[in-house]
Amino acid sequence: MLKSRCDAAFSSPSRGGVYYAFLFLSQAFIFAFLTDFLTKPF
Structure with missing residues (x-):
């Protein structure tokens, strides 16, 4: 779903x-995933 949306948004030469x-x-x-992972206590 996300790929088709990106293809439609960037359907340019x-x-x-x-x-x-x-x-x-x-x-x-x-970066967001690492930040969330590092800020969460284990």
């Missing part, structure tokens, strides 16, 4: 923009 957007979103998701 510039595939490089999709690549950088994917990198940015993945880094933001990993």
Whole structure:
């Protein structure tokens, strides 16, 4: 579902923009996950 939405949002000739957007979103998701994981007590 998420992939099809991203394809629809970035259905433009510039595939490089999709690549950088994917990198940015993945880094933001990993950063949020690590922050949540590190701030939670074990």
